[in-house]
Amino acid sequence: MKKKALRDNDADTTLGTRIYESIANEIIVGKLMPGHRLDEQSLATQFGVSRTPVREALRELGARRLIDLVPRRGGVVTQIGSEKLIDMLEAECEIEGLCARLAAHRMTAMEKGHLRELHEQAAGEEKSLTRYFEINKEFHDLICAGAHNSTLDGTARELRFRLSPFRRPEPSTDVVGVISRSTGEHSAIVAAILAGEAERAYEAMRVHNARVNLGAMKLLQSQPHPEESGPGNGRSRSQAS
Amino acid sequence: MKKKALRDNDADTTLGTRIYESIANEIIVGKLMPGHRLDEQSLATQFGVSRTPVREALRELGARRLIDLVPRRGGVVTQIGSEKLIDMLEAECEIEGLCARLAAHRMTAMEKGHLRELHEQAAGEEKSLTRYFEINKEFHDLICAGAHNSTLDGTARELRFRLSPFRRPEPSTDVVGVISRSTGEHSAIVAAILAGEAERAYEAMRVHNARVNLGAMKLLQSQPHPEESGPGNGRSRSQAS
DNA sequence: TGTGAGAATTTTGTATGCATAAATCAATGC
DNA sequence: GCATTGATTTATGCATACAAAATTCTCACA
Numbered sequence: 001m002k003k004k005a006l007r008d009n010d011a012d013t014t015l016g017t018r019i020y021e022s023i024a025n026e027i028i029v030g031k032l033m034p035g036h037r038l039d040e041q042s043l044a045t046q047f048g049v050s051r052t053p054v055r056e057a058l059r060e061l062g063a064r065r066l067i068d069l070v071p072r073r074g075g076v077v078t079q080i081g082s083e084k085l086i087d088m089l090e091a092e093c094e095i096e097g098l099c100a101r102l103a104a105h106r107m108t109a110m111e112k113g114h115l116r117e118l119h120e121q122a123a124g125e126e127k128s129l130t131r132y133f134e135i136n137k138e139f140h141d142l143i144c145a146g147a148h149n150s151t152l153d154g155t156a157r158e159l160r161f162r163l164s165p166f167r168r169p170e171p172s173t174d175v176v177g178v179i180s181r182s183t184g185e186h187s188a189i190v191a192a193i194l195a196g197e198a199e200r201a202y203e204a205m206r207v208h209n210a211r212v213n214l215g216a217m218k219l220l221q222s223q224p225h226p227e228e229s230g231p232g233n234g235r236s237r238s239q240a241s
Numbered sequence: 242m243k244k245k246a247l248r249d250n251d252a253d254t255t256l257g258t259r260i261y262e263s264i265a266n267e268i269i270v271g272k273l274m275p276g277h278r279l280d281e282q283s284l285a286t287q288f289g290v291s292r293t294p295v296r297e298a299l300r301e302l303g304a305r306r307l308i309d310l311v312p313r314r315g316g317v318v319t320q321i322g323s324e325k326l327i328d329m330l331e332a333e334c335e336i337e338g339l340c341a342r343l344a345a346h347r348m349t350a351m352e353k354g355h356l357r358e359l360h361e362q363a364a365g366e367e368k369s370l371t372r373y374f375e376i377n378k379e380f381h382d383l384i385c386a387g388a389h390n391s392t393l394d395g396t397a398r399e400l401r402f403r404l405s406p407f408r409r410p411e412p413s414t415d416v417v418g419v420i421s422r423s424t425g426e427h428s429a430i431v432a433a434i435l436a437g438e439a440e441r442a443y444e445a446m447r448v449h450n451a452r453v454n455l456g457a458m459k460l461l462q463s464q465p466h467p468e469e470s471g472p473g474n475g476r477s478r479s480q481a482s
Numbered sequence: 483t484g485t486g487a488g489a490a491t492t493t494t495g496t497a498t499g500c501a502t503a504a505a506t507c508a509a510t511g512c
Numbered sequence: 513g514c515a516t517t518g519a520t521t522t523a524t525g526c527a528t529a530c531a532a533a534a535t536t537c538t539c540a541c542a
Binding site: 012 | 257297300304325328336390391393400
């Protein structure tokens with residue numbers, strides 16, 4: 001078991017925080033899969049620290065629902081069951097819709113320019129799924145930030161964060177088709193926002209997210225029973241949004 | 242300073258968790274005001290424990306944004322500035338609107354019955370502001386639960402939770418008027434939900450929340466500058482919703 | 483009076499130790 | 513062969529110890 005390295009100490013953070021970030025990242029990226037047991041002692045050994053900062057990291061992971069923390073029984077990477085996942089997808093769909101509506105009225109000229117530029121840039125990147133995912137994420141980020149409501153933005157961001165393990169890019173069928181359909185829907189959203197048409201932006205975003213999430217849900221339900229497993233076990237569960 | 246008592250150990254919780262709950266409650270209830278410094282050692286003494294569980298509680302409070310946790314400088318009860326407060330009010334307004342829309346379609350007959358019953362009961366309680374606040378909270382809880390989306394429900398619940406310090410009942414002008422106006426708007430919401438008219442429920446809830454929150458915001462902005470203070474300092478900042 | 487350097491004190495961050503609950507394993511009885 | 517109970521081991525919860533950072537205090541000096 002190799003010793004894991006922590007981000008440099010340059011920033012004024014505490015060990016517990018850096019460990020939290022490290023573990024959170026591994027969960028999000030999918031290295032630590034749902035159901036995985038997190039043992040204080042071995043984590044401490046891996047990071048080369050004592051159990052104390054590890055315990056604090058686990059506390060925070062628990063508070064942020066990234067792990068389930070049962071008293072006297074340690075932590076387990078949160079299982080997101082299909083019902084919960086559907087809830088989250090639906091919530092994300094709706095909240096991003098809200099953000100799009102607000103963004104249509106509130107984005108500054110600069111923000112709108114940024115959005116347009118990003119969207120145009122996306123047109124040139126229709127082959128790499130990975131690259132497209134990055135641009136897509138920024139697309140949604142920009143719109144949610146454009147709502148100028150830090151609470152909604154934060155909520156949407158957290159949802160995307162927690163959902164990201166279920167959206168890992170994967171060379172699937174018809175990459176170009178998936179991407180171009182998404183890009184088309186994005187166009188409608190961008191147009192509505194640039195025009196300042198709030199309700200249209202709202203609807204466009206909801207339709208877009210609904211379609212994408214419906215696909216994800218179908219994929220999910222067509223799988224036997226993830227049970228003890230999580231994303232990364234059952235393969236082929238990703239979608240371009 | 243008197244030693245604070247913790248909830249009984251009957252449930253299988255850890256000290257850190259109970260301390261977290263205790264402090265969180267004091268923040269929400271307004272005993273611990275924004276800007277208040279939380280010192281590990283004195284908290285440990287107050288609760289009669291060592292610093293370790295206190296630190297874990299602070300970690301969790303920080304993760305849940307109830308306190309600001311600056312490395313090597315301890316915790317401070319989160320200041321909610323007026324911009325942030327406005328954000329939260331707006332987010333609450335919108336998300337509860339979403340919940341109302343979903344609830345109109347998804348509430349079971351029993352849930353609808355419960356909602357109607359509660360609303361009728363509220364009609365008989367038009368004098369006690371405190372009692373009204375309780376019923377009101379349950380009203381919003383019921384609707385958000387009725388959306389059958391635990392993510393949205395949880396988000397709305399958390400927002401109400403964090404906003405509650407700004408809604409402490411206070412014998413203000415025209416109690417009966419404030420209550421009856423709210424009750425009237427509640428009637429519209431209930432009617433729409435019982436009829437299963439989603440869009441009408443959505444609009445009714447948003448209009449209701451927008452009005453209430455607008456009032457709260459006006460009250461807030463008419464105050465000089467809360468600065469170092471928080472709710473509970475600047476008096477008379479509450480509203481019936 | 484105000485200011486700044488440096489000492490003293492307080493407070494946080496981390497490590498370590500110990501008690502107890504949980505999990506694991508063994509052996510016994512059926 | 514399998515379940516059950518008791519012993520052993522392991523892991524967690526909490527307390528304590530200590531080092532380093534931050535804050536406060538002191539006092540000389542302009």
